[in-house]
Amino acid sequence: MRASIADLQAIPAFSKLDPRALALVQGAVVERTFPPGQMIFLEGEPGQGLWFLKDGRVRIYRVSAEGREQGFCVMRAGMCCGCPLFYGETNPASAQALDTVTMYFIRAAAALGLAEQSPEIGRALFGVFANGEKILSSLVVSLSCSHLAGRLAHLLLEQSQEPRARPHPQSPPSVAFSHQDLAGLLGTSREVVTRSLDRLARARAIQLGRRRIVILDPAKLRAMAR
Amino acid sequence: MSEPRRALAAMPLFAGLPAPEIERLGRVIEQRTFERDQEINREGGAWEGLFIVKSGKVKLSKRAMGRELTIAIMEPGEPLNIAPLFEGGPNVFQTGAMGRVTCYYLPAEAARAFVSTHPTVQSALLRALNVRIRRLASLASEMSFTGVSGRLAAWVLEEARRKGVRTERGLAVPRDLSMRELASLLGTVRRVLSRSAAELRREGAIEVTPEWIVIRDPERLRARAGER
Numbered sequence: 380m381r382a383s384i385a386d387l388q389a390i391p392a393f394s395k396l397d398p399r400a401l402a403l404v405q406g407a408v409v410e411r412t413f414p415p416g417q418m419i420f421l422e423g424e425p426g427q428g429l430w431f432l433k434d435g436r437v438r439i440y441r442v443s444a445e446g447r448e449q450g451f452c453v454m455r456a457g458m459c460c461g462c463p464l465f466y467g468e469t470n471p472a473s474a475q476a477l478d479t480v481t482m483y484f485i486r487a488a489a490a491l492g493l494a495e496q497s498p499e500i501g502r503a504l505f506g507v508f509a510n511g512e513k514i515l516s517s518l519v520v521s522l523s524c525s526h527l528a529g530r531l532a533h534l535l536l537e538q539s540q541e542p543r544a545r546p547h548p549q550s551p552p553s554v555a556f557s558h559q560d561l562a563g564l565l566g567t568s569r570e571v572v573t574r575s576l577d578r579l580a581r582a583r584a585i586q587l588g589r590r591r592i593v594i595l596d597p598a599k600l601r602a603m604a605r
Numbered sequence: 606m607s608e609p610r611r612a613l614a615a616m617p618l619f620a621g622l623p624a625p626e627i628e629r630l631g632r633v634i635e636q637r638t639f640e641r642d643q644e645i646n647r648e649g650g651a652w653e654g655l656f657i658v659k660s661g662k663v664k665l666s667k668r669a670m671g672r673e674l675t676i677a678i679m680e681p682g683e684p685l686n687i688a689p690l691f692e693g694g695p696n697v698f699q700t701g702a703m704g705r706v707t708c709y710y711l712p713a714e715a716a717r718a719f720v721s722t723h724p725t726v727q728s729a730l731l732r733a734l735n736v737r738i739r740r741l742a743s744l745a746s747e748m749s750f751t752g753v754s755g756r757l758a759a760w761v762l763e764e765a766r767r768k769g770v771r772t773e774r775g776l777a778v779p780r781d782l783s784m785r786e787l788a789s790l791l792g793t794v795r796r797v798l799s800r801s802a803a804e805l806r807r808e809g810a811i812e813v814t815p816e817w818i819v820i821r822d823p824e825r826l827r828a829r830a831g832e833r
Contacts, residue, residue: 441746443831449746471742494728501727502691508734509688515741516676516697519792520669522748 382408382433382483390431390483391457392503400499407489413476422473428487429507431459435480438564441472450564452514453477453556455541459507477560521604528575530565532604535585539594553593579603616657616709617682618729630719635710639702645685648699652689655716658682661706665698666789675790677740678703684733690716703786748792754801756791758829761811761818769820777817805829 384401387393393404410433413419419430422441430437437454451472454460460474485493494501521533538544539552558576562569576592579585584599585592594600613619613634614627622630636659639645645656648668663679676698679685685708686696711719720727747756761778769776782790788798805811810826812819820826 441742443746451742451745468739471739491728494731495724498721498724498727501724501731502721505690505727505731505734506692508731508738509690509692511738512688512734512741513697515738515745516667519676519741519745519748520667520674522745522792 381405382410386433387483389457390433390459392431392459392507396499396503400497400503403493403497403500404485407485407493408483409485411482411484413480413482415476415478415480417476417480419474419476419480419482420470422471423469426468426470426487427484429459429485429490429504430474431483431485432456433481433483435476435478437480437482438475438477438560439472440475440564451518453538453560453564455543458510460511527565527571528578529604531561531572531575532579532584532600534561534564535579535592535594536597536600536604539597544594551593551595552597553588553591555591557590612659613709616659618657618684618726618733620729621725622723626723633711633715633719635712637708637710639706639708641702641704643702643706645700645702645706645708646696646698648697649695652686652693652696652713654710654712655687655690655720656685656700657709658685659707659709662703663706663708664701664703664786664789666701667698669792673699673789674792675786676744677737678790684730687730687734690720690730744792752801753791753793753797754804755829755831756793757787757798757801758805758810758826759831760787760791761820762823762826762830764818765820770817772817772819774812774819774821776820776823778820780813780816780818 382405384405387401387404387408393401396404419437420427432454434456437460439451439454439460441449441451443449454474490504494504517537521530535554538554538556544552544554558569558572561576562572565572576585576587579600580587582599582603584594584596584603586595610627610631613631614622619627619630637656645663646653648666658679658681660681663685664675665677665679665685666673666675668674679700685700686698688697689695720730747759764778765776769778771777784795784798788795791798802811802813805826806813808822808825810820810822810829812821
């Protein structure tokens with residue numbers, strides 16, 4: 380299916396492109412939909428190209444030789460993943476749809492071709508990669524913090540910065556994750572996540588609701604992430 | 606082409622640029638020299654421009670809970686902080702000289718102007734970012750999946766592949782990093798690293814001399830690194 384110009388402009392990486400560049404992107408993009416739970420791409424397989432998320436959430440993770448999972452990030456609308464853009468490289472991680480997900484896909488060769496044709500698109504792709512570098516380096520820093528409650532606090536703080544975490548300006552930010560989602564993201568079991576969440580709740584840093592975690596005290600959470 | 610221009614043309618980022626373009630670049634690019642342990646870029650500080658290692662080695666790191674976590678060691682030809690090139694924003698990484706280092710330096714405005722008008726340089730930088738993303742992704746999974754001795758084993762094997770020297774006792778890797786530097790590269794502290802090195806030594810996987818780490822049992826080392 381073809382993406383509309385308005386939909387493409389809603390993706391931050393493309394929002395500043397001029398009409399000519401947008402039309403080029405439109406010609407190269409394919410829209411695809413995935414049901415919840417479906418795999419979008421697999422670790423170790425040849426990278427096909429870039430995926431931009433239009434709707435829904437996508438989990439990016441890796442699996443160890445012993446079958447343990449390590450979550451990298453949860454992609455939200457507007458974000459891009461699929462960095463193995465260059466010839467002959469494999470996906471460094473797997474991606475799975477958490478909800479019904481709509482994505483825009485651009486083949487690697489097409490993306491590189493566009494970047495050469497239009498320096499403006501090249502700059503847009505550069506921004507996408509720069510963002511990927513930022514996300515991963517903050518993940519590596521959080522992983523070096525070995526206790527789980529700290530990593531959990533770090534993740535909740537990051538997610539609470541998103542606009543969707545604060546539907547009403549008056550209410551405190553909250554994050555919609557099941558304990559299972561969080562376990563996958565942090566590479567641990569649901570039981571351990573539940574215990575760590577209880578610990579943060581007892582410290583009054585967060586409040587646990589039904590499938591929502593309300594951030595009560597960001598400063599306390601920051602202290603616990605250290 | 607003059608000697609300085611030839612050196613510039615030999616940088617992978619500028620490969621394939623026609624001589625007049627190298628000439629133009631040569632007029633705006635500067636050179637900066639740093640002494641051992643001197644800071645080049647500050648993490649979180651304003652991006653001053655594009656630094657490319659000309660000679661020596663540069664440590665790329667992040668602050669992590671009061672410790673320093675080394676992400677990569679940059680060698681000649683590699684660019685340092687590049688993410689803020691077009692959209693601005695602070696330096697993602699702290700960078701520091703690991704010995705005497707000379708860098709090419711293009712101030713922010715000049716870098717933006719030059720890269721925007723030279724698509725081959727722009728795609729080379731995109732490629733460099735891509736490499737760094739992959740390095741970060743594998744660092745993240747190593748940190749979550751393998752203990753320090755596993756990471757040390759993987760590092761020794763990788764170094765052996767890159768610059769191992771064949772000796773009577775086995776493939777040897779030169780010890781050109783201090784224990785503190787290696788600990789930071791493996792995301793740990795010196796004390797834990799020494800313990801892990803002792804463990805691999807006891808198992809007969811490696812032998813450690815003041816100058817070398819010798820691989821005595823490649824099979825065992827590979828198993829420790831989680832390679833099959």
